[in-house]
Amino acid sequence: MNVEINGLVRRFGRTEAVRGVDLTVDSGVFGLLGPNGAGKTSLFRMMATVIPPTSGTLRLLGRDPGNHHDRREIRRRLGYLPQNLGYYPRFTVAEFVEYFALLKEMPPARVPAAVASAVEKVGLGDKARARLHTLSGGMLRRVGIAQAIVNNPELVLLDEPTAGLDPEQRVDFRKLMREIGETSTVVLSTHLVEDIGASCSRVAMMYNGTIAFNGTPDELVSLGEGRAGDAPLERGYSAVLAGVRA
Amino acid sequence: MSSSTLNERSALRDQAQRHGLGARLTWLHLVSRQVPAALAIMAALAVVLNIGARLNWYSGDGALVQQVPVLLEAGAVVVIAVSTRSPFGEVELANGRLLPGLRLGTVLALTAAAMGLMAAGMIGVHLPDGGAALARNTAGMTGIGLITATILGGAMAWVGPVAYAAITEYALSASWQSPLIWAARPPHDRGAVLCAAAVFVVGVVLITVRGPRNTVRE
Amino acid sequence: MTAVLDRPRATAGVVRLTVGRLLRLELRRNAMLLLVPLVIAMFWFDTYRSSMELPAIWPTRLLYVQQGRPLVDFAPFVAGAAAWTGSRDGRRSTAEQVATTPLPRWAARLSSWAALAIWALGAYVLCLGLLLGATAAQSPTGPLPWWPVLVGALGVLAFSALGFTAGVVFPSRFAVPLVAIAVLLILVLTQYPITHNATYGLLAPTNLMGSAGPQAGVFSPFLPDLSITQILFLAGLTVFALGAMGLRERGGGAMATGFAALVTVVGLAVTGYGVKLAGTAQVTANGVVISAVHSASDDGPVSTARVCQGSPVQVCVSPVYRSYLPDLDTALQPLLTEVAGLPGAPTKAEQVVFPYHGDAVYTVSSLQGSPAVLDLGLNIGADGSTCFVTGPKSSTCSSVSDLWKNASLVKTVVLPHTAQTVLDSLVGGDGTQARQAVVDGLLTASGVTLTDPTAQSQLPPGAPRVFNPEVQVMGPTPGSPVAVAATRFAALPQSERYAWLSSHLSALRAGQLTTADLP
Numbered sequence: 006m007n008v009e010i011n012g013l014v015r016r017f018g019r020t021e022a023v024r025g026v027d028l029t030v031d032s033g034v035f036g037l038l039g040p041n042g043a044g045k046t047s048l049f050r051m052m053a054t055v056i057p058p059t060s061g062t063l064r065l066l067g068r069d070p071g072n073h074h075d076r077r078e079i080r081r082r083l084g085y086l087p088q089n090l091g092y093y094p095r096f097t098v099a100e101f102v103e104y105f106a107l108l109k110e111m112p113p114a115r116v117p118a119a120v121a122s123a124v125e126k127v128g129l130g131d132k133a134r135a136r137l138h139t140l141s142g143g144m145l146r147r148v149g150i151a152q153a154i155v156n157n158p159e160l161v162l163l164d165e166p167t168a169g170l171d172p173e174q175r176v177d178f179r180k181l182m183r184e185i186g187e188t189s190t191v192v193l194s195t196h197l198v199e200d201i202g203a204s205c206s207r208v209a210m211m212y213n214g215t216i217a218f219n220g221t222p223d224e225l226v227s228l229g230e231g232r233a234g235d236a237p238l239e240r241g242y243s244a245v246l247a248g249v250r251a
Numbered sequence: 252m253s254s255s256t257l258n259e260r261s262a263l264r265d266q267a268q269r270h271g272l273g274a275r276l277t278w279l280h281l282v283s284r285q286v287p288a289a290l291a292i293m294a295a296l297a298v299v300l301n302i303g304a305r306l307n308w309y310s311g312d313g314a315l316v317q318q319v320p321v322l323l324e325a326g327a328v329v330v331i332a333v334s335t336r337s338p339f340g341e342v343e344l345a346n347g348r349l350l351p352g353l354r355l356g357t358v359l360a361l362t363a364a365a366m367g368l369m370a371a372g373m374i375g376v377h378l379p380d381g382g383a384a385l386a387r388n389t390a391g392m393t394g395i396g397l398i399t400a401t402i403l404g405g406a407m408a409w410v411g412p413v414a415y416a417a418i419t420e421y422a423l424s425a426s427w428q429s430p431l432i433w434a435a436r437p438p439h440d441r442g443a444v445l446c447a448a449a450v451f452v453v454g455v456v457l458i459t460v461r462g463p464r465n466t467v468r469e
Numbered sequence: 470m471t472a473v474l475d476r477p478r479a480t481a482g483v484v485r486l487t488v489g490r491l492l493r494l495e496l497r498r499n500a501m502l503l504l505v506p507l508v509i510a511m512f513w514f515d516t517y518r519s520s521m522e523l524p525a526i527w528p529t530r531l532l533y534v535q536q537g538r539p540l541v542d543f544a545p546f547v548a549g550a551a552a553w554t555g556s557r558d559g560r561r562s563t564a565e566q567v568a569t570t571p572l573p574r575w576a577a578r579l580s581s582w583a584a585l586a587i588w589a590l591g592a593y594v595l596c597l598g599l600l601l602g603a604t605a606a607q608s609p610t611g612p613l614p615w616w617p618v619l620v621g622a623l624g625v626l627a628f629s630a631l632g633f634t635a636g637v638v639f640p641s642r643f644a645v646p647l648v649a650i651a652v653l654l655i656l657v658l659t660q661y662p663i664t665h666n667a668t669y670g671l672l673a674p675t676n677l678m679g680s681a682g683p684q685a686g687v688f689s690p691f692l693p694d695l696s697i698t699q700i701l702f703l704a705g706l707t708v709f710a711l712g713a714m715g716l717r718e719r720g721g722g723a724m725a726t727g728f729a730a731l732v733t734v735v736g737l738a739v740t741g742y743g744v745k746l747a748g749t750a751q752v753t754a755n756g757v758v759i760s761a762v763h764s765a766s767d768d769g770p771v772s773t774a775r776v777c778q779g780s781p782v783q784v785c786v787s788p789v790y791r792s793y794l795p796d797l798d799t800a801l802q803p804l805l806t807e808v809a810g811l812p813g814a815p816t817k818a819e820q821v822v823f824p825y826h827g828d829a830v831y832t833v834s835s836l837q838g839s840p841a842v843l844d845l846g847l848n849i850g851a852d853g854s855t856c857f858v859t860g861p862k863s864s865t866c867s868s869v870s871d872l873w874k875n876a877s878l879v880k881t882v883v884l885p886h887t888a889q890t891v892l893d894s895l896v897g898g899d900g901t902q903a904r905q906a907v908v909d910g911l912l913t914a915s916g917v918t919l920t921d922p923t924a925q926s927q928l929p930p931g932a933p934r935v936f937n938p939e940v941q942v943m944g945p946t947p948g949s950p951v952a953v954a955a956t957r958f959a960a961l962p963q964s965e966r967y968a969w970l971s972s973h974l975s976a977l978r979a980g981q982l983t984t985a986d987l988p
Binding site for chain 3 (some may be wrong): 416
């Protein structure tokens with residue numbers, strides 16, 4: 006298992022953002038759904054080794070991120086796209102991706118090819134020399150995806166990756182995620198159930214800091230039978246929420 | 252109750268609501284520019300001004316007498332200049348019909364606050380050139396900071412006043428007399444006051460009408 | 470798939486290459502690049518223009534460099550740009566993204582700082598190179614003092630490191646400009662004289678007492694003691710700032726934290742040693758002496774043959790000031806001719822070092838040895854301008870540089886004080902009216918205009934009393950016996966005055982003569 010989580014808790018002051026989550030994720034594309042404030046981003050940040058858990062166990066790629074050496078090894082194999090992407094406006098697309106490739110301690114000789122490949126994969130090959138401050142929001146998001154995948158990571162964490170992408174770009178993105186998921190573990194946090202349906206082999210739903218559902222998209226769809234909603238996955242999503250709120 | 256009375260009361264209520272909203276908007280604008288922090292920094296500089304006088308930094312007849320107060324005034328000015336930066340970028344510009352008025356009010360209020368706080372820093376101590384020179388120098392350098400903000404953006408607006416302060420330090424050492432270096436002139440020198448006032452007015456007009464240069468997505 | 474695939478750990482070589490590539494990336498996009506034109510413009514406006522107005526003598530031309538002026542031009546902007554660069558992750562909200570990467574944060578930050586430091590130092594080297602090159606093209610004389618140039622470079626590095634660390638610690642929009650102002654304030658405040666009991670202020674490169682002056686290295690070797698101490702202090706500060714930045718990074722592992730702690734401690738220790746050395750400094754006529762780093766070989770004079778001219782008494786200067794000799798000789802020969810060959814009169818006038826931190830403004834003179842030699846310290850190469858009274862209601866102003874190129878002004882600033890020194894020594898002081906009259910008569914004959922002591926009463930009420938003892942000599946009250954005798958004595962042909970002095974000097978010194986005895 007590339008991600009093993011047992012009884013994970015994270016508190017911020019008096020607020021318990023994550024309350025005893027149990028989760029295992031193997032290779033493939035794994036979706037994470039949930040309403041705002043469910044704890045998805047906090048869970049993501051723990052998996053990205055940005056913040057430590059308050060309690061519980063977390064193992065990533067078979068290693069303990071609480072240990073300094075293991076954490077470094079995990080980070081070499083990690084790709085992370087946060088919900089709010091920061092960037093340096095004066096850098097070009099290629100420079101920004103190169104910067105993160107270097108920070109991820111990729112062998113320098115492989116960096117140019119890896120950067121070119123990552124930029125091409127997100128469809129920004131012709132914008133490689135454009136300064137970041139000249140790009141649209143959707144393009145910036147794709148730059149963020151590029152920096153997350155430049156090191157061919159074994160664990161990719163993407164928080165709202167398709168925000169700002171047009172429908173065609175979202176289709177391309179889902180295809181890219183499926184390709185990466187063939188050899189790596191991709192965890193996708195999104196509000197767009199179509200992304201889940203099109204890319205993910207498994208999905209979990211968070212509500213109020215806990216896992217309310219963990220299964221396949223088809224299982225989620227089946228839970229929503231007979232319910233109102235625009236799409237099957239939405240109906241399943243609503244059904245799970247109704248269940249935990251009841 | 253007659254309909255005219257009702258209408259009057261309704262109009263008054265609307266007016267009060269508008270005033271309340273106006274005050275609220277002004278407060279939010281000031282907070283977005285980190286004006287409370289700016290005021291705290293200016294107050295700290297005023298304390299340094301006072302302590303410096305008690306430590307005889309400004310006594311004697313050398314250039315130091317004027318150089319140090321000018322630098323402390325420049326400290327207040329760079330805070331004003333940098334506070335022009337908008338954290339919202341284009342969103343604010345698109346919605347900002349009231350923005351020029353808010354910018355004008357903020358700049359004038361901060362400049363007045365800088366002068367007031369630095370003048371308070373003179374309480375109990377003697378600054379050779381006195382409050383008039385302090386006001387003149389602050390206004391003039393603020394104008395430079397505002398002009399720099401319209402050219403380089405709010406975040407880099409400090410460059411102009413710091414460069415001017417460095418040139419002024421040189422001018423004070425070399426006993427220059429140009430009114431363009433107003434700090435080197437006597438406090439009530441008309442030419443210097445005119446130059447400083449002109450630069451201040453130009454800066455205020457530019458920042459009000461154009462705002463700081465929008466270095467995108469700062 | 471197995472949870473862990475084998476990937477080789479980054480070797481030291483790979484890490485070096487990584488940091489090298491990061492550096493290359495940072496060099497292209499560093500904020501300092503945008504400010505390089507501004508600091509060059511500040512340097513040109515302040516240090517370059519002022520320096521080029523000084524004579525083409527190396528230590529004189531680099532007087533402002535000795536006083537740390539390039540640092541005033543550079544440091545506020547370097548520190549501001551450094552704070553801007555250091556606060557980048559805070560301002561751009563990239564802190565979390567970079568936190569998820571394995572390269573130690575300290576290493577990545579050091580590459581950002583290094584890029585900034587390279588640009589800042591490059592601009593400094595360019596500017597100093599331009600000044601040195603422009604000077605070299607004028608065939609300057611004298612030894613080139615390199616040490617202050619090195620101190621300036623270390624100063625740029627130190628302020629870049631301190632500013633960078635301040636930006637890392639305080640990534641606020643106000644931190645950047647306040648760092649710039651704080652640096653400028655520190656440099657200005659530390660310019661001014663130290664007290665005798667606390668010489669720590671000498672650590673500041675801008676402290677005017679630390680400057681060896683425009684004649685550094687000409688008469689005695691340039692003393693590098695203070696420069697060495699300043700370099701230690703600034704290098705220590707640089708290392709301390711960078712180490713403290715590394716200590717701040719959490720989660721870097723025990724080794725990284727330990728290394729950062731070691732660097733911080735080393736930096737503190739070196740800084741502290743510099744402070745300790747500065748506390749033992751002594752300001753001497755030849756420069757600042759710090760015994761722990763002082764070399765005895767720097768104690769002796771620089772032995773170069775003087776360049777001499779003039780008759781009957783030769784006026785000799787250091788070959789560095791050869792071009793000033795003719796005017797000096799013209800100014801002094803009338804005086805020297807009046808007394809040449811008399812017992813106790815100078816057999817030679819020789820230039821010695823001018824005490825840069827003393828009270829005199831233009832000239833110091835003294836008679837030394839037997840046979841007597843007139844030692845002349847001339848403030849050639851000083852900066853600034855000067856004004857002095859030339860009459861009851863008149864004064865003249867000149868830049869000090871131009872003063873020494875103007876024959877009549879050289880006479881004004883050299884002759885009065887020197888003549889009084891020589892003549893007072895010759896006749897044994899002004900204890901009697903006869904001696905006073907002889908001295909006043911000889912002063913007048915040598916070309917010195919005596920100041921009317923009653924002139925002050927002619928000025929409007931409230932007018933300031935103006936009398937500069939360096940360039941003016943107070944004469945006798947008009948109409949007094951001394952004045953009458955002095956006028957009579959001065960009106961004689963030079964040969965008659967000389968003959969009378971030759972035969973009456975002993976009696977004059979013994980106080981046996983009255984004004985009636987003067988011809």
